[in-house]
Amino acid sequence: VILAVAIDTPLRRLFDYLPPLHADPRSLRPGQRLWVPFGRRRVIGVLMQLRERSELSPDKLRRALAPVDEEPALDATLLEILDWAAEYYHHPIGDVVAAALPTALRTGAPLEAPRRVWRLTEEGRAAESGLPARAARMRAALQYLKEHAEAAGPELLASGATGAVLKNLQQRGFIEQHELARESIPSVAVRPGPSLNPAQAAAVEAVRDGLGTFRSLLLYGVTGSGKTEVYLHAIATVLARGAQALVLVPEIALTPQLIARFGDRFDAPPAVLHSGLSDGERLAAWRRARSGEARIVIGTRSAVFVPLAQPGLIVVDEEHDASFKQQEGFRYSARDLAIVRAQRHGIPIVLGSATPSLETLARAQRQPETLLSLPHRAADAQPPRLTLVDLRSHAGAQGIATPVLMTMQRHLEAGNQVLLFLNRRGYAPVLFCPKCGWSAHCPRCDAHLTVHGRSQALVCHHCGAQQQAQQQCPSCEAAVKPVGQGTERIEETVRQLFPDAPLARIDRDSMRRKGELEETLARVDRKEVSILIGTQMLTKGHHFPNVTLVVVLNADQGLFSTDFRASERLAQTIVQVAGRAGRAERSGEVLIQTEYPEHALLKLLLDGGYESFASGALRERQQTSWPPFARIALVRAEAPKPIVAMRFLQAAVDAGHGLPRKGVKLLGPAPAPMERRAGRYRAQLLLHADTHGPLQKFLRSWLPRVEALPDAKRARWSIDVDPVELF
């Protein structure tokens, strides 16, 4: 029997091995971790298939060393999904499987949580003085236990202790061993929540009806309509049936508030998975999900791969959010894979959003029975009024039109809060010489440098390069000046115009420190702030009940972009930021500054809301044959020399001649919209087809040829199926 093993390497195939000498081959099962020799290394692979024979000549086969565990780490359904994902995204299977395993498990940590752990005793806690002067290892072991509370033997050994050290410490009475009780699956007590309105109740009912079978439901609820309450009620039913719920949320939305909300309702802590965890924390959460001990698993993108003992329901909150798409390496969409996963498990999935992606909306329109609408805000709150402010016909101060300033004044005098949204951090996007026209460019990118800190520093937002800002033009020595507005400059202007209004700025620069965001949001909630200025960061996860005025300072980035998704993103941002305003008794007002008040999509959004915008945008996509009315894939390439990436992609186009390509068009190659980035020259090739079948078929026969091109090794390249950013 031959073992086909997935190995963490960029090679697009499985590797065949002979079974380990000291294991019964019949006991081996797909999903199991295996130690295998690979080149001169020994690595952990995952057994994917047991085969009768190998296509490789027997003298090339090596023998697997040993299984790591007795049990498969990944269950059969998960393996199928990983297989499917590797095929669909045309990504090396080893890398895909690696995405489903916590780092610790890829380097040999035990699959199951340890049953016996070491802990400090009372004496151990105060042991420093009672140790020999040179007992560094003992000191380190005690320190480790102080920091981690408890640790299994192998963990302590890995951190530098030895068996003798542990024995010695035990004899001195400083540490002791504890048997952990077998994890029992707790039954979860559910505290009652607020009563549901009819739309919420109907949505919950629809989810409940579908439990136990696959159904993809769109929960389309305006901001403030109580989507989370629907999730909580549906999850309560899932838990009562003894199943688990997996909740996927965007990166920034995974806030302590959300976790607290689940904690308040359910008497069992959810397992939480996000990028900020240490390897140990991640492993612990993963194990709790796999064992079934965690009844609710909340996580960002990569949590879509976490094993579940008894899957019952998947929720994808804010399903339109771009952070569900991985933008490098294995470029999967967690939202799309979540749907595939629900299908394979035979369970329902709820996609929730106030501004659904056009893909999801189109699918729901084809199957109206899967659309669950929450059309009203809770407690009869009025939806905010949206008004355009024409920047061409109003004077203003530094990017804020006079009527906007007056409206701000009015809201502040009434004791309410005002939110200014600008999707551009820094002081000004350009440093410009008014005399000769020079402007500051990044030496390694085709981009302007952004002025930061009044005008102290120039920062490239694309490669991170920083330099001191010039005071004088390097070519004509005239005084240079910052042009345009970023959040820092808006802050400065607003401080001058409203000196008495306490103000907070929320963007990546001002919220560097851990916990700073939470502190600031709490200050806003306590009404210690009356003007809030911020970027994207403000539009996710948090609500501001005392904000009655939202100003979108610049709606125009995105109206005329080359990216066909730009207007969709703009509409989503506007609706999401507008949704922060006005709750319950206060109705909100939203002002949108633009130089293009006649723009068709803006008008649709203003007149008929997101729904009208979406039907207009969908019509446009249909006419121009873009997704969801077509399928696309993007091959990106970059290299230090400008010709290499283009030459590689041209060779790739040539390699496609003569292949079956029913309806598949290759558009390009073309230089990327920003050709040079971080000193590398980038180019791209767009593949377009009406449906995904022919596109997938073409990619399958074409990519092996592309891989074999000589230039494939000289350029760094990748394939992105269903790309969301077109550059």
Place this chain on the structure above:
DNA sequence: AGCACGCCGACT
């Protein structure tokens, strides 16, 4: 991706 082998410059 690792990790090795393999030929040409500045140094113990």
Place this chain on the structure above:
DNA sequence: GTCGGCGTGCTC
């Protein structure tokens, strides 16, 4: 005379 630069080749 060696250490080490990264080109290119391979991994069941």
